[in-house]
Amino acid sequence: MAGRTLYDKLWDAHLVKQRDDGTALIYIDRHLLHEVTSPQAFEGLRLAGRQPWRVDANIATPDHNVPTQKRAEGIAGIMDPISRIQVQTLDDNCEAFGILEFPILDARQGIVHVVGPEQGATLPGMTVVCGDSHTSTHGALAALAHGIGTSEVEHVLATQCLIQRKAKNMRIMTRGRLPEGVTAKDLALAIIGRIGTAGGTGYTLEFAGEAVQALSLEGRMTLCNMSIEAGARAGMVAFDDTTADYVRGRPYAPRGEMFERAEAQWRGLVSDADAIFDAEVVIDASALEPQVSWGTSPEMVAGISGRVPELSAATRPGQREGWEAALRYMGLEPGMAIKDIGVDRIFIGSCTNSRIEDLRAAAAVVRGRRVASSVLQAMVVPGSGPVKRQAEEEGLHEIFLAAGFEWRDPGCSMCLAMNADRLGPGEHCASTSNRNFEGRQGHGGRTHLVSPAMAAAAAVAGHFTDVREMVGSGPGGAA
Amino acid sequence: MKAFERFVGRVAPLNRANVDTDQIIPKQFLKSIRRTGFGDNLFDGWRYLDEGDPSKTPNERRINPDFVLNSPRYQGASILLAQDNFGCGSSREHAVWALEEYGFRVVLAPSFADIFFSNCFKNGVLPIVLDKDIVEEMFRFAESEKGLELTVDLAAQRLTLPSGEQVAFEVDGFRKHCLLEGLDDIGVTLKDAGAISDFEIHHRARSPWLFDTMR
Ligand code: SF4
Numbered sequence: 031m032a033g034r035t036l037y038d039k040l041w042d043a044h045l046v047k048q049r050d051d052g053t054a055l056i057y058i059d060r061h062l063l064h065e066v067t068s069p070q071a072f073e074g075l076r077l078a079g080r081q082p083w084r085v086d087a088n089i090a091t092p093d094h095n096v097p098t099q100k101r102a103e104g105i106a107g108i109m110d111p112i113s114r115i116q117v118q119t120l121d122d123n124c125e126a127f128g129i130l131e132f133p134i135l136d137a138r139q140g141i142v143h144v145v146g147p148e149q150g151a152t153l154p155g156m157t158v159v160c161g162d163s164h165t166s167t168h169g170a171l172a173a174l175a176h177g178i179g180t181s182e183v184e185h186v187l188a189t190q191c192l193i194q195r196k197a198k199n200m201r202i203m204t205r206g207r208l209p210e211g212v213t214a215k216d217l218a219l220a221i222i223g224r225i226g227t228a229g230g231t232g233y234t235l236e237f238a239g240e241a242v243q244a245l246s247l248e249g250r251m252t253l254c255n256m257s258i259e260a261g262a263r264a265g266m267v268a269f270d271d272t273t274a275d276y277v278r279g280r281p282y283a284p285r286g287e288m289f290e291r292a293e294a295q296w297r298g299l300v301s302d303a304d305a306i307f308d309a310e311v312v313i314d315a316s317a318l319e320p321q322v323s324w325g326t327s328p329e330m331v332a333g334i335s336g337r338v339p340e341l342s343a344a345t346r347p348g349q350r351e352g353w354e355a356a357l358r359y360m361g362l363e364p365g366m367a368i369k370d371i372g373v374d375r376i377f378i379g380s381c382t383n384s385r386i387e388d389l390r391a392a393a394a395v396v397r398g399r400r401v402a403s404s405v406l407q408a409m410v411v412p413g414s415g416p417v418k419r420q421a422e423e424e425g426l427h428e429i430f431l432a433a434g435f436e437w438r439d440p441g442c443s444m445c446l447a448m449n450a451d452r453l454g455p456g457e458h459c460a461s462t463s464n465r466n467f468e469g470r471q472g473h474g475g476r477t478h479l480v481s482p483a484m485a486a487a488a489a490v491a492g493h494f495t496d497v498r499e500m501v502g503s504g505p506g507g508a509a
Numbered sequence: 510m511k512a513f514e515r516f517v518g519r520v521a522p523l524n525r526a527n528v529d530t531d532q533i534i535p536k537q538f539l540k541s542i543r544r545t546g547f548g549d550n551l552f553d554g555w556r557y558l559d560e561g562d563p564s565k566t567p568n569e570r571r572i573n574p575d576f577v578l579n580s581p582r583y584q585g586a587s588i589l590l591a592q593d594n595f596g597c598g599s600s601r602e603h604a605v606w607a608l609e610e611y612g613f614r615v616v617l618a619p620s621f622a623d624i625f626f627s628n629c630f631k632n633g634v635l636p637i638v639l640d641k642d643i644v645e646e647m648f649r650f651a652e653s654e655k656g657l658e659l660t661v662d663l664a665a666q667r668l669t670l671p672s673g674e675q676v677a678f679e680v681d682g683f684r685k686h687c688l689l690e691g692l693d694d695i696g697v698t699l700k701d702a703g704a705i706s707d708f709e710i711h712h713r714a715r716s717p718w719l720f721d722t723m724r
Contacts (some may be wrong), residue, residue, distance in 0.1 A: 046708040047701055051682035055701060057708055059719050067601065069542035078695070083705075089723045095540065112540040112563055119542045130723045151723060157714065165599040177624055179602035181631035181694065186527060189698045191705055227527060228594040231623060255579075261597065263623050284718035292718045327527055348526050348592065355525075394543070448536050467531045467598060473560040 033302025035199045036268055037234040038176035040299070046191055050341040055191045059156040059293075062142045063090035063129070063183070065120040066448070067161030071124040071184035082127055083190040089151050090124050090131040092117045093141045095448045098438035104135045129409045140414020140440040143167040143381035147251065148414055150280025154269050154296040159186055164381050164464065167256040169266035170250035171273055172299040174234075176263040197234045197263065198308040201301075206316030211498035212389065214249035215383060215462065215481035216242065217313070218256040219321035223331040225311055230262030233309065236301060236345035237267050241315035243261065247276040248385045256464050257384045259328040269299035322368050322494050323466050323479040325356035330466075332368050334484070334496045340364045357424050359468055360476050361456060368494050371478065374457040376401070376408035376489040377471070378482050380445035383462035384413030386420050388482040392425040395486035395497055401434035402492030409436040409451070435489070447472045460488035512691035515569055515662045518587035518615065521578055522651040528591060529598030530625065534607040537562055547603055548610030550580060582656055590644065591618040595636075596625025605632045615661050619644050623664050630684045631694065635663060637678045665690060 034042070046055040068090070073333050075082070082088065092452075095113040105121070117134060124131035132138040138149060143164050146152035152168045159165060160177035161183040165443065168175035178192065186192055202221055208214075235257050242250065250267045257265025267273075274293055277283050286290045294389040319333040330353070332338065338357065341364050344350035357364060363372065378384070378392050389412065401408045412418035418440055421427055427437045444451040445463040453459050455476025462485050463470075466477035487497035538550045540563065553561045556578060558571040572579055578586075589608065595618040596604060605628045608616065614634060619641045629636040639647075650657040650670075660669040663685060668676040687694065698705075713720050 044712075047704050049683060053681070053683045055698060055705070056710060057705070062724075066539050070544045070602075073542070075543075078693075080695070084709075086721050086723050110540070116540050116542055147512065148611075153718070156719065161600060161602075163598070177600040179600050179605075179624060179628035181602060181628065185695050185698065188695045189702075189705065190709070191698055191701075193683070193694060193698065227597055228620065230621065231594070261594070261622065282722050288718050292716070295716065352526060446531075446536050448539065465529075465531070465598065467529050469535060469554050470531055473554070 032306050033304040035301040035305040035307060036172065036236055036266055036299060037174065037199055038305070040155065040157065041116060041196055043155070044174070051191050053195050056157060058159050058186050058190055058192055058433045059087060060146070060152060060158045061088045061186050062146055062158065062160035062165070063088060063120070064094060064142045064160070064162065065092045065356045066094045068123065068183055069116065069119045069179050070180050071161070071187060072127070074184040075187055080188045082187045082292045083127070087190060087341070088129045088187070089146070090120060090129055091139050091142055091145050092120050092134055094442045094446065095135055097449050098440040098441050098443045098451060101134070101439040113449065137415045140417065141384065141442055143255065144384060144413030144417065147171060148280070148416055150277060150283030152271055153277060153283060153292070154299055158285040159192060163258045164255050166263065166265045167251050167255040167292070167381055169254040169257065169264055170247055171270035171277065172266060172296065174264060174266065177258065183351055198232055199236070200230060200233035200262070200309040200311070201236050201238055201307040203310055203312045204237070204241035204315040205312060206240060206314055207244050208241050208315045209320060211483065212318050212320055213481040213483065214245050214252040214316055216321045217315060218253050219323065219328065219331045219479060220318050221311070221313060222256065222260045224313065225260055225319070226272065227259060227329045228261040229325055230260040231256060233262050235260065235265040237265060239315070242267055243270065245270055250386045251385065252382055254278045256328070259464055268301060269296045299503050301466045320481060320484050322484065322498060323366065324360065324362060324371070325353065326466055326468050327352070327356065328464065328466060328479060330356055331479070334494060335369055336364050336368055338364055338366050338368065358471045370493065372458060372493045373460045373478070373488045374406050375453055375459045376405060376485050377411070377444040377459055377461040377463065378409070378485050379411030379413065379443050380463035381413065382464045383482050384411060384417065386417050388462065389423070389426050392482040393429045394501060395483050396433040396435065396490060397429050399433055399490045401489045404492040405489055406457070407436065408434060408489045409438055409444070411438040412440050414440050444471050446470060460485040460494065510691045510693060513633060513635060513663050513688040515660065515664070516587070516614070517658060517660045519585060520588045520590050520616060520657040520659060521582065521583040521586035521591045522648050524592060526592040526649060527594045528596055530596060530601050530604040531598055533596065533604040534601065535561065539601060539603055544606055545610060547607035551607040551611045552576070560712065585612070587612050588615045588617065588659055588661070589613045591616060592649055593618065593620045593646070595621050597622035600624045602628045602632070605629050605634055609634050617644065617647065619672060630688060633688065635661070635680070635688060637680070638669040639676065643676055
């Protein structure tokens with residue numbers, strides 16, 4: 031028998047029942063909830079007179095519509111009455127059903143995908159779901175994690191299971207290491223640029239190879255986070271010492287002897303050497319440069335030294351029309367240099383890049399420098415309360431504030447602009463988030479996806495620039 | 510959920526690839542805690558010229574006359590014809606609620622994004638994957654003066670064109686059964702409650718650290 035992939039192993043370990051029609055019941059270990067996709071699920075439970083199957087498998091926190099300023103006022107500080115009701119409804123539902131929640135004023139509140147791993151609520155070997163497509167983030171811990179819709183949220187609450195069809199296996203194999211100044215975010219964007227936004231549809235991705243092994247767990251989360259932008263519901267990285275070191279000591283992680291027992295099991299969370307993948311993509315990580323998205327789909331990316339493509343370079347059916355529409359929306363000319371794209375706002379945050387190492391990387395660039403006068407706004411939104419406090423202990427907030435950045439409270443913020451933070455029409459934003467769809471960050475807003483260091487560099491320059499030419503020269507330098 | 514019966518419907522063509530859920534229902538409408546009220550804001554950014562917010566009614570909005578769904582000939586359409594990778598992006602089920610409330614019961618496309626695809630079935634909407642050539646041909650019909658009407662027969666897994674020409678389609682057996690019967694997934698799964706409990710006992714013995722944690 032051929033060996034099994036990591037995904038095969040996680041699947042097998044959670045298979046409750048295989049049905050004749052090809053679907054399966056998969057047991058869910060951890061269910062994360064937030065305010066936007068859960069109210070209708072709780073309502074459904076109530077209407078059907080059902081109770082949660084296993085309350086202790088759930089954890090909740092509001093993130094999408096929480097304000098990132100004047101947090102001390104709590105829910106009362108949410109200006110938009112509809113948002114306020116939604117956040118209040120999450121509190122009420124968690125209270126009514128006995129679900130552990132980190133509400134808006136809890137020190138542990140944050141973006142659900144930052145909070146889960148940080149608290150040890152997400153562990154290796156788990157199946158993790160959440161009514162949010164970026165649940166793929168948690169796959170960085172060698173977990174099977176993916177986003178679900180609201181009906182599935184209700185289904186998981188009521189049955190602790192999900193009806194699934196097994197996906198195919200795809201391995202993204204990196205060769206070599208990422209060069210200095212090129213990050214997990216750049217790798218994620220380059221992969222999507224290569225395979226396209228539907229390249230991973232129907233697959234579970236495993237990121238492997240030297241460059242991935244060398245990434246910190248935070249970097250692996252950034253990479254797995256964007257699996258969904260490549261069309262894959264789930265992405266994952268095998269368990270190793272980096273994973274073990276990250277998990278050890280987290281508040282909800284097992285301790286002492288129990289941790290050792292768990293770790294012994296987790297060591298098996300790797301693909302067997304003779305496992306067969308249905309597809310494999312090989313990426314030379316050592317040849318990558320920092321990436322910038324220029325269009326309205328995450329696959330529309332170029333290296334910082336590159337250009338917006340000429341329309342004549344389109345090869346796939348419909349690609350030319352797609353590029354034309356994107357360039358019109360973005361207000362860019364075919365063939366223009368990426369470095370000539372000016373930026374109006376800077377957003378450092380989101381579940382892709384709001385963890386401590388992201389903030390350190392950005393701070394290292396802005397240290398001793400100032401946000402360009404042409405930039406209207408530059409903001410840093412830490413991913414969680416603990417990230418914010420850690421950054422403040424390290425003095426990062428002072429570096430940002432001195433440079434002219436705003437230092438905000440944790441939440442999704444301008445990643446999707448459901449709260450008050452958003453772009454104006456026509457404004458270009460260097461954003462560390464994951465989606466550059468039309469209107470994502472505000473009506474008519476133009477999003478360019480970049481790494482935290484590249485966003486910081488753009489803030490200082492007022493346009494995109496190669497961060498590698500900034501670090502180590504003049505102010506900034508190693509933090 | 511209502512049982513999915515055979516019906517005849519008009520096709521509205523949306524000739525764009527990679528239509529994402531942010532386009533189907535923009536985020537400012539996700540703040541509702543209810544399952545209804547999304548139909549007026551389906552494709553909001555394309556359908557209207559002004560920026561929408563939940564407090565505005567459609568009468569107060571500026572209609573975009575160039576958007577295909579606003580054309581008089583596609584009023585009352587119940588079948589949406591789309592291009593590759595329809596429904597990509599976020600997992601918001603609100604996208605399906607909006608399509609359903611607007612009146613779409615079937616979406617035809619060469620390919621769909623995974624989460625959107627499964628969300629459809631939970632809400633009585635049937636997504637059908639068709640060959641690219643057939644989709645292109647349907648676009649030609651649907652965009653022509655006469656338009657296109659199809660008979661959708663889920664039980665027989667067949668679409669019938671006005672010419673009598675038939676197109677077979679695939680659908681997962683379990684999902685088909687649930688749609689035809691109007692069954693609720695949860696009820697079906699709970700029939701296996703015993704198997705779930707048995708699994709849980711075994712799972713807890715093997716990995717006790719997964720239990721009794723989040724309290
Ligand atoms: S940060 Fe953005 S992508 Fe992540 S969960 Fe929040 S809205 Fe979704």
